[in-house]
Structures are given as C-alpha cells and as structure tokens.
C-alpha cells in the first residue's frame with residue numbers, strides 16, 4: 001500500500017493506493033457519518049458493488065446507480081441524484097462515496113459539493129484515468145453547450161484507490177488512462193518519463209508493483225501542481241497539456257466515440273509539433289509517437305480543421321477569442337502560450353497531412 005497526502009488551501013487529505021478495502025472501513029468509521037450514500041454506474045455496480053458493500057457498515061448505507069458513460073454527467077442525472085439523496089434523508093453529517101471512474105467522480109462530487117451547501121465525500125476510483133480525475137477537487141457536470149461547464153472546486157475527504165477493482169477494465173479504458181499517465185510523465189520530467197519507457201511496454205505490464213508505482217507517481221505529479229495552484233490561476237493549467245486539441249477532437253467526434261485519453265494522446269503530439277515551431281527547436285516528437293505506438297493509440301480523427309479551430313477557441317483556457325495552448329519547452333518545462341490563429345491553422349493543416357500519410 002502507498003499513501004500520499006494532498007495539500008491544498010481548502011483541505012489536506014490522504015490518498016491510499018493498493019489493496020485498501022480495509023482502509024476504507026477504518027476511514028469511514030473514523031468519520032462517523034450519520035449515513036453513507038454510494039453513487040455508481042451500472043457497469044461498476046454490477047462488477048464491484050458487492051465487494052465495496054462488504055467494507056461498509058451494514059446500516060444506513062444507500063446507493064443510487066446511473067447509466068454508464070459520459071451522458072450521465074447531465075443536469076437530469078444530477079437532479080435524480082439529489083432527489084435520491086433527499087429521499088434517503090441524507091443530512092449534513094452524511095458521507096457520499098463516488099464509486100467509479102471520472103464520470104461518477106465528477107457527478108457525485110458535484111452532488112456532494114451542492115447537497116445542503118456541501119457534505120463530505122470520498123472518491124473510490126475504479127479506472128486508471130481516475131488517478132487524474134479523483135485528485136484535485138474539480139467536480140462538474142456537462143451543459144449541452146460545453147463539457148464540464150457547471151461545477152465547483154470541492155475536495156474529497158480521502159481517495160481510496162483499491163487496485164483490484166481495475167482488473168476488469170477493457171483495453172480501451174486502460175489506454176485512455178495511460179494517456180493521462182504519459183501526460184504526467186511529460187509534465188514532471190525525465191525521471192518519470194524514462195521510467196515509463198523502461199517499464200511499461202504492453203498492457204500486460206499494468207499489474208502489481210508496476211501499476212502501483214505508476215499510479216503513485218502520476219498522482220504525485222498532479223498533487224504537486226494542485227498544491228501550488230488549487231483553483232487554476234497559474235501552473236495548474238499545465239495539466240491541460242494535449243487537451244486544447246484533445247477536447248476539440250472529443251467534442252467534434254462525439255463524446256463516447258473516442259476516449260478522452262485517445263484524444264489527449266493526439267493532442268499531445270500536436271502540442272509538441274506547435275512547440276517545435278514556436279520555440280524553433282527539435283523536441284523529439286518521435287519519442288512520444290514511439291511510446292504511444294506501443295499501445296495502438298489512434299493517430300487519426302476525421303474532423304475538418306475549421307471546426308477544430310472553432311472548438312479550440314471555446315476552450316476554457318482561451319480568452320478574448322485567442323487560443324491559448326500549453327506548450328513544452330523541454331520535457332518537464334511547460335508554458336501557457338497565446339498562439340496566433342494563422343499559426344494554429346497552418347500547424348493543424350500540416351498535422352492533419354501527417355494523419356493522411
């Protein structure tokens with residue numbers, strides 16, 4: 001088992017990683033909640049809810065299950081979750097458990113942030129991607145006009161990452177999460193990136209100590225940045241490396257059609273290409289494509305350049321109509337830079353030509 005502490009201005013809290021269902025039991029009894037309410041999605045509940053329940057008290061424990069997939073991060077589902085919480089009589093001393101991947105973490109976290117002006121919650125992540133989403137306190141639902149547009153910064157009381165839950169993930173979901181791990185490698189610097197290159201060759205490597213170490217290091221990168229900048233006024237923006245184009249692709253292709261990590265992988269390659277142009281230096285783009293190549297990331301998204309540019313302008317990092325992207329000066333050295341639109345356009349055209357090869 002590994003333990004990390006997250007330090008933010010609003011709260012300090014522990015993250016436990018490994019075989020940690022017993023830690024969950026202890027943590028909950030320490031909190032002495034008046035009741036416990038689990039939110040989960042259909043897939044996770046079918047596979048793992050029984051196991052989770054065994055680590056919880058037997059009385060005053062309720063659950064509400066929503067359909068799997070990004071579509072559940074909606075106003076409608078948020079409303080249904082609040083209704084279920086009210087009907088179960090949750091009070092200010094109750095505790096919410098977000099049991100699932102990033103979708104449930106964001107949805108249940110936002111329910112916790114707003115139910116009776118905020119009650120305690122614990123993240124129990126079940127995807128690799130959630131090493132990113134469960135840490136740092138960003139919770140949100142989607143608006144038809146934009147992803148994650150309605151939300152809050154609201155930290156959990158603890159993150160309890162029981163790795164055996166991850167063993168039922170499909171290869172597609174492992175790859176999606178690995179996209180964010182590779183991103184954390186590039187943000188943190190040579191040490192973690194080289195460790196990934198030397199230790200993670202195939203999906204088969206994602207077990208035991210390799211998985212434990214990888215998740216711990218990925219979370220440490222995020223924790224370090226969140227500790228400096230909880231509400232994204234500065235360095236937290238670096239976590240969006242690869243996301244400006246990534247989000248645009250995801251939105252254009254349609255959520256659920258391409259995973260977040262696949263889109264971010266394509267976005268990181270583009271971000272390095274733009275960085276090479278802006279800084280007029282070689283940044284070894286082949287190093288990233290070689291790493292992504294091990295896991296069959298898609299390199300193509302059949303989307304018109306104009307539509308991608310329009311989407312990128314709507315990105316939360318953009319302001320005054322200008323596109324801002326996280327660029328890489330070197331591995332481990334990021335910068336948020338305003339990119340002239342003609343540069344975006346010519347770089348995207350060049351990039352898309354690469355897809356057609």
Ligand SMILES: NC(=O)c1ccc[n+]([C@@H]2O[C@H](COP(=O)([O-])OP(=O)(O)OC[C@H]3O[C@@H](n4cnc5c(N)ncnc54)[C@H](O)[C@@H]3O)[C@@H](O)[C@H]2O)c1
Pocket residue numbers: 041042043044047068069070073100101102103104106126127128129130132133134135136137138139148165166167168169170173176260
């Ligand atoms: N808050 C943040 O800081 C942050 C950061 C990154 C991403 N996100 C959000 O996270 C979401 C993506 O997260 P995700 O990829 O975990 O999505 P997800 O929660 O939708 O999970 C992906 C799929 O895997 C299934 N699944 C989950 N756990 C499983 C398990 N153990 N075994 C088998 N199947 C399982 C789910 O049912 C779902 O179909 C997006 O909504 C994104 O906006 C938030």
Ligand SMILES: [Zn+2]
Pocket residue numbers: 132180243260264
């Ligand atoms: Zn992401």
